[in-house]
Amino acid sequence: MTINRRDLLRLFGTGLTAGGLVSRGLLGSGSLMAGTATGALAQAAGDSRPVLRVAVQALPASLEPLETISNIGLRQTTCLFDTALRRDFKAEVAMPGTSALMPQLATGLRRVDDLTWELALRPDVHLHDGSILSADDILATFSPARIGPDGPYPEGRILFGHIAALRRIDDLTVQIVTSAPDEVMDQRLAGYGGWVIGAKAYAAGGAEGVRSHPIGAGPYKLAEFIRDTRLVLAAHDDYWMGRPAAREVRLDVVPEAATRIAGLISGEYDIVTNLLPDQMSQLDGYDDVEAVSVPLDLVHMLFYDTRRPGVAKATVRQALNHAIDYQALGRAVWGDAATRPNGLQTPAFGPLYDPDRKHFPYDPARAKALLAKGGFDGKPLKMRLISGYYVGAEAAGQIIQAMWAQIGVTVELEFVESMKQALEPGADVRMISAAFRFPDPLGGGVIPAWGPDSAVQKRGFWASTAYNDGVAALIAARSPADRRRTFQALLDIFEDEAPGTILYGVNEVFAKRKAVNWTHYPLYYMDFRPDNLSFS
The missing domain is CATH 3.10.105.10 (Dipeptide-binding Protein; Domain 3)
Incomplete structure (x- = not known):
C-alpha cells in the first residue's frame, strides 16, 4: 500500500x-496539444532518419560542461561530448554492486608510476569542427584555466584539481601527472568533468566560446541554442561510432509536466522528462507510449x-x-x-x-x-x-x-x-x-x-x-x-x-513513444549514441 x-x-x-x-501536474481536460507536420519522428527530404523531440523542464544557461553538472545540464552534455573512457551501465546492471568501464576516446589507460597515468587516444576521431582528436584536446580539457585553483569552475577543481602536469608524448599519447597518488583516475576519466573539448575552438573562442558554441567529439553537435526555449542538436555524421540514429535532437522547454505529457500523447514529443510518479498512470491504456521509472x-x-x-x-x-x-x-x-x-x-x-x-x-x-x-x-x-x-x-x-x-x-x-x-x-x-x-x-x-x-x-x-x-x-x-x-x-x-x-x-520518471528504443542510465544522461538509440 x-x-x-x-x-x-x-x-x-x-x-x-x-x-x-x-x-498538481495532472492532465486536465482540453489540454492535449495538436500534432503538427513537424512533430515527433519527423523526417527530412533526403534523410530518412527521424528528428527526436524531447520535452524538458528547463535548459541551463551555459553549455560549458563544467558549468552544467545538474539535472538539467547533463542531458545535452552527454550528447555533445565524449570522455576518454566510458561507464558501461548495462554491464553494471548485469553485475549489481560492481563498476565497469569501456574505451571511448581513449583505447587504453596505464599507470606508469604512483603519480603518472598514460592515455592512448583513438586515431581518426573527428570533432564537430572537422579537426582530428589529438593530445592537444586533452591538454585543453584539463588545462589550469579550466581545472586549476584560479579557474572559474569549482567542479573542475573538485574532480581534477589534483592534476599537476600534462605531458604530450605524441599526437595520440598524453601522460597525466597528479600531485598525489590517485586510486580512481580511470573512474574520473569516465565520469563528470572528463568531457573532452576541442583545443582549436577553445584557443579561438576561449571560455565564452565553450559556453555558447561548444565543440566536442560527441554524437551530436550544436545547431541552435535559445536559452529558456530550445536546444537543437544536429547529428555528427562523422562520429567515430557511426552515424547517429536521429538526424536531429530537439530539446524544447516545457515547464509544466502536464503539458509535457499532453505533447507526448498527441505525438508532438517522443520523450518527456521529469515527471512525478503519480503521473505514470495517466499513460496507462495508450498503445504507443509508456512511462518508465529509473532509480x-x-x-x-x-x-x-x-x-x-x-x-x-x-x-x-x-x-x-x-x-x-x-x-x-x-x-x-x-x-x-x-x-x-x-x-x-x-x-x-x-x-x-x-x-x-x-x-x-x-x-x-x-x-x-x-x-x-x-x-x-x-x-x-x-x-x-x-x-x-x-x-x-x-x-x-x-x-x-x-x-x-x-x-x-x-x-x-x-x-x-x-x-x-x-x-x-x-x-x-x-x-x-x-x-x-x-x-x-x-x-x-x-x-x-x-x-x-x-x-x-x-x-x-x-x-x-x-x-x-x-x-x-x-x-x-x-x-x-x-x-x-x-x-x-x-x-x-x-x-x-x-x-x-x-x-x-x-x-527519474520519464515517458516515451514505444517506437523509441532507448535506455536511461542511473544518472541524468541522455545517451543517444548509436549503441543506445534506435527506432522501431
Missing part, C-alpha cells in the same frame, strides 16, 4: 491541505545554515534529522519505488561499503531529547525550496514541516525560483542533491556535496576542520582496507556534526 501526501499530512495533523499537491545514483538532502542561531548546535540538527519518518516521506514522494541509502554510500563502492550503517533513523523520542539537550529556543525555522526544480520538493517540504511540528518545531516554508535565490542568506534549511558521480567515495557525495570545495562550505553554510581533515585522509589513502576505514570514519564525522541529512534516493 502506498502512503500518499494527503495521508501523511492527515497523519501528522497540521491542517495543511494536500489536495493541491496530489493533483538514479542520486539523493535529495536537506542542509542547514549552521551560522543561524536556530540550527547552530549539532544536537538540534541531529534532533531534526531523527524527527523525519524517511520511509513514509519517501513513499509519499516516490511511491513503492522509494529508497533511501544508508549514508552517503552505495553498494557499487564495493569493499568500502558498509551495509550495516544506520543514517539518522526515524526516532521521535530521541529527537525530542536531543532538542531539549540543545536548548532549542522554539523560534520558527525557515525552509527555502526552489519551485519546480527538484521533483517532489514542494510536497516533501510540507510533509517535513508537519513531521517537525510533532516535536514542537515550527517551520515556515519559502519558495523561490532559482538556485541563486535559494542560496541567498536568510534561511535555516534548504534542499540539495548529491550524485554518485562515479562508483567510489571520491566521486560520490562526501566530497562534491560536502567537502571543502563544495557550495555548502564555500558559501559558509557549514565548516568543519575534522571533516575536511577526513576528506584529505580519504584522498591520500591507498589500500582498500585503509580507504574503507577512512571513508567510514568520515561518515561518522558527518553524522556527528549533522550539517544535513539524506531524505531519499531519486528516480
